[in-house]
Amino acid sequence: MFLAVEAITLQQLNQRIACLLNTPALQNVWVTAELSDVAVRGGHCYMELLQKDGNGITVAKARAAIWANVFRNIRSEFYASTGQDFVSGLKVMVRLSVAMHQVYGVSFVINAVNPDYTMGDLLRRRREMLERLKAEGIADVNKSLCWNEPTLRIAIISSAEAAGYGDFMNQLASDPLKLKFQTMLFPAVMQGERTPQTVIDALRTIEKELDLWDCVVIIRGGGSSSDLLSFENYDLAAAVASFPLPVIVGIGHERDITILDYVACKRVKTPTAAAEFLLQLGKQSVEKLNLLGREIALCASQYVAGCSQQLGMMEGRLPSMPGAALTRAQLRIDRMALALQQLSSRKLQPQMSRLESLGSTLTMGVSRYMENRRGRLDSIAQLLDALSPQATLKRGYSITRFNGVAVRSQGDVPEGSVLETTLADGVIYSVTK
16 A cells, blocks of 8 residues: 655656756767667667777667758768768767657757767777788788789679679770680678678688689779778788789779778779779780780891891802812911921921931940840850860760660669760770679
């Protein structure tokens, strides 16, 4: 059972809250927050303002609105300064007042936006990503790659339904030089949260078949600048920066810039400009080939002309060349004969003198040698004469033989044997007893 109390109406309660909120401290306050659930209805812009901690957890939330009478100017000024529409995901600095509506309750009414804060936040995040890429040593890897000549095999990362992809292909097809480009589309989502991962997946697929391609083109047509926020992603920037083939980035309009423009080998303003760049590379290759062809033709012409001139000179000289050659050969032979004769004289004369000297020496040597040998022979002859058996017999010796063999012992001769005794002046026969 409730005691009797005096109640007020909801309208009265709202009026009391309105009185409490209507203070200078809650009017025209600058607040930083992140936009969420942005929607435009009836010219008014409705949203939620979020504050997140370092872990991305929402710690504060409030509904806010920008009424149509100021939203048009705020929106155009914001876009002109940042190149971004007023969309979810942006960090903003807004000037607001706390208001209490009799029907809709408490809300924040925004009456001004500082675009420099939003631009500064985008630039800060981009600068942090670039500094990280530089610290890891990959920021300039793709930018330093050289282009293959000719660059005709193109791997395209885009959406098949994107108008930019169609513009790119049409521009290539309109090539007046009729270059034979080989292209293949590697589909990716080019708008929204899935963009970074799908583009990275396409790059990985291309990397598995690097030998088939000369470069990679990442293209996306025009649209809201807020759609390009999905390309402000570190993992995607790192994949492009370290990719082993030159990457061409043509995303959005000429005024649009993403972090990919800082790390890709070539940045162009639109998909059509990407095709024009490739056509220009092809044109340069054709011009180089034409120049090389002209240089080869000129060199060949000059060489043939020189050969013709030499041939003409040789043709004129040919009749006299055999006689001249024979004359030169005869002169050479004569010179060689004279030189040989002189050389022979110089060589033979010392040798002849030496031979004559050796002849005299040899004659004298032979004479001395023969004289020495003759004297020795005389000595030997005298010795032989002195030692001969006849000389021995003359000195009174004799030789007794039995059956033609000299007797050396008495026992060698039996009794009754006939002995033959040789003396210096004859032979005596005797019989043993």
